[in-house]
Amino acid sequence: MRLFRRLLSAALLLAAALLIAWAAPASVRAQTAGGDLAPALAKIAADSYSDTEAALVLLSASTNPQAGVIVAALSDGRLLVDPATKAVYVRAKAGDALADAATGAAVSVAPAGLKPVRLNNRVRRAAEAAAGALSLLAPDPAKRLEAAGAVFKSRDAAALPTLDAALAKETVPQVRDALQQAKAAILVTSSSASEADRLAAVNLVVARGDQEALALLANLPADAPASLKAAAANGIAKINRSLAIWSVAQNVWYGLSLGSVLLLAAIGLAITFGVMGVINMAHGEMVMLGAYTTYVVQDAIRTDAPWLFGWSLAIALPLAFLFTGVVGIVIERTVIRFLYGRPLETLLATWGISLMLQQAVRSVFGPTNKEVGAPSWMSGAFQVGQLSITYNRLWIIVFALLVFFALLVVLKRTSLGLYVRAVTQNRRMAAAMGIRTGRIDALTFGLGSGIAGIAGVALSQIDNVSPNLGQGYIIDSFMVVVFGGVGNLWGTLVGALTLGVANKLLEPFAGAVLGKIALLVFIILFIQKRPRGLFALKGRSVEA
Amino acid sequence: MRSLGILDRRGLIFIVLVLAAGVLIPLANLLAPAGSPFHVSDYLVPLLGKYLCYALLAVAVDLVWGYCGVLSLGHGAFFALGGYAMGMYLMRQIGPRGVYGNPVLPDFMVFLNYKELPWFWLGFDHFAFAALMVLVVPGLLAFAFGWFAFRSRVTGVYLSIITQAMTFALMLAFFRNDMGFGGNNGLTDFKDILGFSITAGTTRGALFFASAVALAAGYLLCRALVTSKYGKVLVAVRDAESRTRFLGYKVANYKLLAWTVSAMLAGVAGALYVPQVGIINPGEFAPANSIEMVIWVAVGGRGTLVGAALGALVVNAGKTWFTGALPEAWLFALGALFVVVTLFMPRGIIGLWGDLTSRLRKPAGPVPAPKPAE
Numbered sequence: 001m002r003l004f005r006r007l008l009s010a011a012l013l014l015a016a017a018l019l020i021a022w023a024a025p026a027s028v029r030a031q032t033a034g035g036d037l038a039p040a041l042a043k044i045a046a047d048s049y050s051d052t053e054a055a056l057v058l059l060s061a062s063t064n065p066q067a068g069v070i071v072a073a074l075s076d077g078r079l080l081v082d083p084a085t086k087a088v089y090v091r092a093k094a095g096d097a098l099a100d101a102a103t104g105a106a107v108s109v110a111p112a113g114l115k116p117v118r119l120n121n122r123v124r125r126a127a128e129a130a131a132g133a134l135s136l137l138a139p140d141p142a143k144r145l146e147a148a149g150a151v152f153k154s155r156d157a158a159a160l161p162t163l164d165a166a167l168a169k170e171t172v173p174q175v176r177d178a179l180q181q182a183k184a185a186i187l188v189t190s191s192s193a194s195e196a197d198r199l200a201a202v203n204l205v206v207a208r209g210d211q212e213a214l215a216l217l218a219n220l221p222a223d224a225p226a227s228l229k230a231a232a233a234n235g236i237a238k239i240n241r242s243l244a245i246w247s248v249a250q251n252v253w254y255g256l257s258l259g260s261v262l263l264l265a266a267i268g269l270a271i272t273f274g275v276m277g278v279i280n281m282a283h284g285e286m287v288m289l290g291a292y293t294t295y296v297v298q299d300a301i302r303t304d305a306p307w308l309f310g311w312s313l314a315i316a317l318p319l320a321f322l323f324t325g326v327v328g329i330v331i332e333r334t335v336i337r338f339l340y341g342r343p344l345e346t347l348l349a350t351w352g353i354s355l356m357l358q359q360a361v362r363s364v365f366g367p368t369n370k371e372v373g374a375p376s377w378m379s380g381a382f383q384v385g386q387l388s389i390t391y392n393r394l395w396i397i398v399f400a401l402l403v404f405f406a407l408l409v410v411l412k413r414t415s416l417g418l419y420v421r422a423v424t425q426n427r428r429m430a431a432a433m434g435i436r437t438g439r440i441d442a443l444t445f446g447l448g449s450g451i452a453g454i455a456g457v458a459l460s461q462i463d464n465v466s467p468n469l470g471q472g473y474i475i476d477s478f479m480v481v482v483f484g485g486v487g488n489l490w491g492t493l494v495g496a497l498t499l500g501v502a503n504k505l506l507e508p509f510a511g512a513v514l515g516k517i518a519l520l521v522f523i524i525l526f527i528q529k530r531p532r533g534l535f536a537l538k539g540r541s542v543e544a
Numbered sequence: 545m546r547s548l549g550i551l552d553r554r555g556l557i558f559i560v561l562v563l564a565a566g567v568l569i570p571l572a573n574l575l576a577p578a579g580s581p582f583h584v585s586d587y588l589v590p591l592l593g594k595y596l597c598y599a600l601l602a603v604a605v606d607l608v609w610g611y612c613g614v615l616s617l618g619h620g621a622f623f624a625l626g627g628y629a630m631g632m633y634l635m636r637q638i639g640p641r642g643v644y645g646n647p648v649l650p651d652f653m654v655f656l657n658y659k660e661l662p663w664f665w666l667g668f669d670h671f672a673f674a675a676l677m678v679l680v681v682p683g684l685l686a687f688a689f690g691w692f693a694f695r696s697r698v699t700g701v702y703l704s705i706i707t708q709a710m711t712f713a714l715m716l717a718f719f720r721n722d723m724g725f726g727g728n729n730g731l732t733d734f735k736d737i738l739g740f741s742i743t744a745g746t747t748r749g750a751l752f753f754a755s756a757v758a759l760a761a762g763y764l765l766c767r768a769l770v771t772s773k774y775g776k777v778l779v780a781v782r783d784a785e786s787r788t789r790f791l792g793y794k795v796a797n798y799k800l801l802a803w804t805v806s807a808m809l810a811g812v813a814g815a816l817y818v819p820q821v822g823i824i825n826p827g828e829f830a831p832a833n834s835i836e837m838v839i840w841v842a843v844g845g846r847g848t849l850v851g852a853a854l855g856a857l858v859v860n861a862g863k864t865w866f867t868g869a870l871p872e873a874w875l876f877a878l879g880a881l882f883v884v885v886t887l888f889m890p891r892g893i894i895g896l897w898g899d900l901t902s903r904l905r906k907p908a909g910p911v912p913a914p915k916p917a918e
Contacts, residue, residue: 339887349883352839482702482705521713523706527693
């Protein structure tokens, strides 16, 4: 029964197809259904390069939605011609399904002897320009914006009518600007436009102010009038000035981004150092453990609850804080508290702990990098003027500042914070006032480690999650802490951001490595001048 | 046992053992036939020679940490600089035997399109000049560094951190190809030293002997320093820096001398190390290496000199064994060593030995030895 039904439907389809093929030859149908496309398709069917190019010019001025499909198919080599009937077909991107070029209607039986329309470089360029012109009229503003950018680059005079049409009905200001710039680009380079128009166009191009505008003005046609050349030279100088400022701004942005990473890595170190006077060499490993917590959380989410993936970082944050905080308290209770008053030996012991933690993670998770994914709201980038800003960097800066101010509130507004500050400033006096300094040490160490853990969650987004993750940050964190000074969180903030920005501003002149060396030397010299850092605690209690 | 003035019984035993090993081990390698129980294999001689260099380095670290209270996390830099000075001499000795056959330029310079030898490579074709540089370069760096740091009274953890920054900066610098020190790959492919093939058994034996002599001499020098009146002030600086300053001593100068001598000893250790392992690269500057040196001293016993050398031997022998037999466990073992030594053996193996022997002699319990303060 089922077999019978299938056979019947196949036969019916075949009959219908035959009927259509018989009733209306393709070229005729194109004229009736596609209207304005017919002359272009007739030219394409001739399959000579120059005819195809002419057809593209026709197509680019068309308002028929099918024109875009045809142009795209042509550049991909999916546009087929039946030499016998001169009918033009479009093959689907995937698979062999055929559609009539003029109407977009599916063709179930492929005629024999179909040949793809041939392409050469001229045709390809014309197809690109036509595609650009066509998408100028696309309903999606983002597409129109992109198309305007493409026309700006190609400066194809053929797009001018379409540009005017698009400008006439454009309502989005941003797209309108882009369209005007594209038009200006065409006018500047076309020798047929009037000199006044071209001069006005130069100003529009200068207003755009990016590398492409620069390229356009630098490559004016040789026959351009002198006034135009002078205006262009002026414009180039102007653009170069503004680009120089933008590039400094971009480097400052990179510097802030690096600074926020340093801040995240160093802030936990700063409070443990401030309170206990000990540099915790295992601090970097706490960052690493936080990053691995993120990996484990994401791994669990991937297998058990994929819909939660967007929340994975939010879930990992408290877990990382708790986990590394507990690890920190365990380290403090089992090792560090026996070494009070011997800061250098604590430094060695924590270094030993860091080696063991690294090897433990390597044994459990393997030595290779683990992949930590980014939720969708952290990927991508946007432009501010000539500044390119990626979302993950932006979020890390925001996050670092949030952590910083949260910690500031904890230290200034809670009783734990009060005790911590008391112990930092004068341990023995604090003990005499009834503060259990040992307990404060443990809690502070846990807090510092926990903050390192959440720093690890953030850093897992921009760095390789491997057992060596922490090693890369530990020296930089030291530098931030000794530069900023002990016992003052603002010092850490200023230190981190200063070092980050200075590093990135030095990079264009000195290169990445020399810039970093210069900074290290600077810090070594700075410590000579101010042995207790930028914001040192004043008073005798600091003297060891 | 006052025969040598500066040597106590422990020191005398140490010197005798080191020199005996320096003579006997190369002889056992060269003279004893391969099957004999006294034979020392070709693999073992440079390995043990390497340990002797580490021991000298540990003695140098102990001089500043054990007697002067300066925890250096950057002695690897002095060691590596000495090594590079020797490496440069050995590179020049290759001459036209390199892959590119250039009689003047080392291979990596030909590869990097150097036209002529950079000025800082001049003179390194003479052994005497190179040997001088082995002392002068680390010494000058240490002097300049210490001059600023000690005068500014940078102490404690801060000093440790900036010594670490120093070696880290040098590591980054030497990793650059433009520096003219072979970049990433460092200096290697050495052919001969003073005209003798560097791989020959006799050369290896001689280098081993030289390392043993250097260790003994370095020990004697440090011992002479710390047993002198100068050494007493040094210990006073270690235990109560401010008080010593108030008593009228120029603390910075006392520290500076010990610091510079220590750096030069580290340079010598590096120079002897390079021909025996056959390579020097920027990895030697890695901060982790410098921290490891400190633990050698801590394991053996800080402030004892002999203990430092002993610790270097024990830890490195352990490292060789572990990385061969249980590579996974090495970092656990090293990490645990750091923790256990700082927690339970603040005076290291020497201190433990002292406790045990005095307990055997006098069951009532040992008199606690004075603990070195920070």
